[in-house]
Amino acid sequence: MLTTRRRVVAAAVILSGSLLLTSCGSSSDSGSSDGKTLKLWHYEGPDSAMGVAWNAAIKEFKKTHPGVTVKFEEKGFEQIQKTAPMVLNSSDAPDLMEYNKGNATAGLLSKQGLLTDLTAEATKRGWDTELSNGVKTTSQYDANGVMGSGKWYGVPNYAEYTMAFYNTDLFKKYNIAEPKTFDELTAAMDKFVAKGVTPLANAGAEYMAQQYLYQLALTKADRTWVDKYELYKGKNNFHDAAWSYAAKTFADWVKKGYISKTSSSTKAEDAGVSWLQGKSPILFSGSWWFGRFQTDAKFKWDSSLFPGTNLTLGSGGNLWVVPKGAKNKQLAYDFIDITMSKKIQNLLGNKGGVPVAADPAAITDPQSQALISNFNDLSKKDGLAFYPDWPVAGFYDVLVSETQKLITGSEKPEAYLSNLQKAYDKGVPQK
Missing domain, CATH: 3.40.190.10 (Periplasmic binding protein-like II)
Incomplete structure (x- = not known):
C-alpha cells in the first residue's frame, strides 16, 4: 500500500x-x-x-x-x-x-x-x-x-489487493444496478451524477487518486507491461496506449463529475469516512479497509474486483x-x-x-470467504500488478502532486505523463 x-x-x-x-x-x-x-x-x-x-x-x-x-x-x-x-x-x-x-x-x-x-x-x-x-x-x-x-x-x-466497494443501499435507493462490466460501471456513474451524487470517493492528497489512474491503465495492460514498469524489463513509455488512456480517462472522469475537483486536497482517511457516511456509492481502494468496513458500515455493502480487467493493484x-x-x-x-x-x-x-x-476451512465469515476467494482468483491468473509508486524512490510524492493537478485541471494529460516520465527515468537504476 x-x-x-x-x-x-x-x-x-x-x-x-x-x-x-x-x-x-x-x-x-x-x-x-x-x-x-x-x-x-x-x-x-x-x-x-x-x-x-x-x-x-x-x-x-x-x-x-x-x-x-x-x-x-x-x-x-x-x-x-x-x-x-x-x-x-x-x-x-x-x-x-x-x-x-x-x-x-x-x-x-x-x-x-x-x-x-x-x-x-x-x-x-x-x-x-x-x-x-x-x-x-x-x-x-x-x-x-x-x-x-x-x-x-x-x-x-498477509496479502492485499484493491477492489470496488459498493454501497448497495445507495444503488438500491437510486434504482441502479451494481456494475459487472466496465461499461456498466460508467453507465452507473452517469446515473448517479444525474441524481446529483458524486459516484467515487477519492483522495488526491494521498495514494487513492494515483491508484484510480493506475487501475485505468491496467485495463489496457498485460503482465509484460507491468514487468516493464515495475521491474525494468524493457523501456517504460508513459505515452503508450495504456498510460495515455488512463490519464485522459481520469481527467474525463473529473469533468463528468465522477470525481470531485475538491478531492484534490482530500486524504485517504477522509475518503474512507465519506464512503462510510454514505456520501458516495463507490470507493476503489484496498483490502486494508475491509475489516473496518465490516465493523463500521451501517448500511449493506458489497465488494468485487474492478470490472473489465485481469490485473489489479495488489501484492503480498x-x-x-x-x-x-x-x-x-x-x-x-x-x-x-x-x-x-x-x-x-x-x-x-x-x-x-x-x-x-x-486453513481455508477455518475461515467462517461469508464476506471474508469472498475476499479471500477473489484474491485466490487473482493469484491464479497472475493478476497482482503491484502499486504505481513502487518503481523508483520518491515517486510516490511525484504521483500525488501530479495527479492533484489532473484533478484541478491545472495540467493536461500529456504534460502529466511527460512529468511522470522525467521523474521515473531519473530514478531507474543504471545497469
Whole structure:
C-alpha cells in the first residue's frame, strides 16, 4: 500500500500492561541487548484485521517466551516511510518493524545495507514454501534493490489487493444496478451524477487518486507491461496506449463529475469516512479497509474486483523486516514465525484480512470467504500488478502532486505523463 496507508501515531505501550513513553535516544533502550526485550514497530490500527492479529501474536509470543518483554510502538505509515533510513542507521532501531514493500522502499533499504538478510531463516522456517510466487516477489531483492529475485529481506504474512466497494443501499435507493462490466460501471456513474451524487470517493492528497489512474491503465495492460514498469524489463513509455488512456480517462472522469475537483486536497482517511457516511456509492481502494468496513458500515455493502480487467493493484502485504542493527534478531525471527502460524493466520482471515497461510476451512465469515476467494482468483491468473509508486524512490510524492493537478485541471494529460516520465527515468537504476 504502495500499500500507502496513513496510520494515527499512537503512544508507545509495553503490552505486558504498563505504559511506556519513549523517544529516540532515550536511556530506556540501553539494556535491550540481553535477549529479554523485543522492540517492535508497526503501523496497523488496533481495530484492523492485521492489528488484531498482531496483538494476538504478541500474546502468543509472550506465552512461548516467558520473561521476555515486548516493547511495542505504533507508528504512522508516513512517519516510518520518511524516517526509516535515518532511524535504522542509528542505535534506536527496533528489532522488528513493518515496512512498505517494493523497489523504492524495502529495496532501497536493502541496497543501502540497512536490513538483515533473512534468506537462511526463510529456508529454515519454511517461509519460502508457504508463500505463493506472486506474494514472494516483494520479499526478495537483488544487489540493486530490485524486487523479485536475490536475497530475502522481508516477510509478508498477509496479502492485499484493491477492489470496488459498493454501497448497495445507495444503488438500491437510486434504482441502479451494481456494475459487472466496465461499461456498466460508467453507465452507473452517469446515473448517479444525474441524481446529483458524486459516484467515487477519492483522495488526491494521498495514494487513492494515483491508484484510480493506475487501475485505468491496467485495463489496457498485460503482465509484460507491468514487468516493464515495475521491474525494468524493457523501456517504460508513459505515452503508450495504456498510460495515455488512463490519464485522459481520469481527467474525463473529473469533468463528468465522477470525481470531485475538491478531492484534490482530500486524504485517504477522509475518503474512507465519506464512503462510510454514505456520501458516495463507490470507493476503489484496498483490502486494508475491509475489516473496518465490516465493523463500521451501517448500511449493506458489497465488494468485487474492478470490472473489465485481469490485473489489479495488489501484492503480498507490508513486510516484517529486521534492521541490520537489531539487537535481538532471534526474538524477531520467532515473532515472524508466530504471525505465520495457522492460529494467527486463521484469525487474520476471519477479521477481514487476506492471510497467506490460513486453513481455508477455518475461515467462517461469508464476506471474508469472498475476499479471500477473489484474491485466490487473482493469484491464479497472475493478476497482482503491484502499486504505481513502487518503481523508483520518491515517486510516490511525484504521483500525488501530479495527479492533484489532473484533478484541478491545472495540467493536461500529456504534460502529466511527460512529468511522470522525467521523474521515473531519473530514478531507474543504471545497469
